[in-house]
Structures are given as structure tokens and as C-alpha cells.
Amino acid sequence: MEVSAKTEDRFCVVSVLHDRIDAAAALEFKDALRRAAAHAPPVVILDLHRVNFIDSSGLGAIVAAMKHLAPQRALVLAGLTPAVEKVFTLTRMDRVFGIFHTLDAALTAHRE
């Protein structure tokens, strides 16, 4: 599972470069995100705009990542595609995460 990380003063953007976070990829994703966010500032923005499918294992991995980063760092989500958004909405996990429609919106909000 490839991710890219870019760090600014107050936040770090971790972009998932694969098109799905499913059961076969969930463990790798968790490891990759932990590595990428190891020394991250207080906010980690997870850029999901390339991801067009997650299943419950992928959702669980994202929740696990948020728990791993807490309480010092917050995980927020950006660029959810419709299929990914659907899983968050159905499970009501959209109420748990800060969610930005686009990466730009997340960047703007955290640069202010």
C-alpha cells in the first residue's frame, strides 16, 4: 500500500495512492499510515480522493488509525468519493470524523 506524505507547519497530508482499501489491503494501509504519520504535527489529513472502494475492513483500519494518532493528533478525512462516503454515512462514522469534501477545502481550513 503506497501512500505519500507532505508535512506543513501545523498539519501533514497523507495521500492514499491506491484505488481501494479493502480486507486484502487494510493491514498494509494501517502500517503505511502509521509510518507516514509517525512524527506528524497535530493534524493528519487523510486524502482519499483516489480511493473508489472501501469495505468494513478498510473502515476499521481508518478508525484504528485515528485511535492510534489520538489524543495528541487528530485524523481528518478529505476527498471522499461517493462509494467511500456511502460506507461512512451508512455506518454513521461520518459523525465521528472531520470530513472535507476536497483536499483543497481541508488545506484551506487548516491553514487559517
Place this chain on the structure above:
Amino acid sequence: MRLSAARSALCPFEITVHSGPQAAREALTLLLDALSCLSLGAEEVCVVRLVVAEMLNNIVEHAYPDPHPPGPIHIACHHAPDGLHLAVSDEGLPMPDLQVPLGLPKEIDRPVCDLPEGGFGWFLIRDLAKDLTYRRLAQENRIDLRLPVGLPPR
């Protein structure tokens, strides 16, 4: 009406994959390829992908758990006016108490450290699939369900 006639032209078919980490991906590739003639919308494809992925991941994890030997997973599919009917079967361990998990919604109003990381699968299946039934037949688990996709235009 021509559209609805074309839509029901999907011949019943069956696919088989071998249990393992890639089983859900393989099954979805085969299944979505076979369903391409239905020209399902993006939202409908999403429903099919989610339900089938969750069903197969459950089978891989619970019907054929390590160190039990892996085995086949069959999906029989036919299209009817009320949607896509799937029969998913395996030759693995039976469901606990011979019942499908209830898949109740998870409690999420709690501190981050107590949030659930699992247990969403059956909730998603039960939310998206209709008429779900489970049977244990001899050495086989069989789940029948209907996905309300590929419906004739109203």
C-alpha cells in the same frame, strides 16, 4: 419497455473462487464483468461490491479460518424484475448457533479510544441486502439474498 426487456436478458450464472485473501477481489472482478450487460449505475455497482465483499470476507475469515483448509466459495446469480438474486455458498464451518449475525448498528457516541474498529460488515450487508436467509445444508452454508439493483424503469 425495450430497456426492461434488455435488462432481464442476463442469463443466470455461477462463479466459484477459492477462499483466501484475494477471494473477494477475484469474485468481484468476475461478478461485475458478468453483470456488465445490465449497465448498472455507479450507486448500484457500489451496493453489489459492498455486499459481496463483506459476504466473502466473512466466509474467508469465519467459515475457512486458519488453520482449517481453505475451500470453494460459489456465487449463483440471476436477475429478476425485483433485482439481483444471489446464492452464496461455501463448504466451511457453520455459522455460530446456525444463525446470521444481527449486524446491529455500532455505538459511536463514545470517546475516540473506545470506537469500534470492526463489526460493520453484517450491518452493511443487512442494510443493503433484502430477503436474506441462511441455511446449513449437510456440509454447506448457503445464504440467499436479493439486491434491489437493475430494476426495470418505472
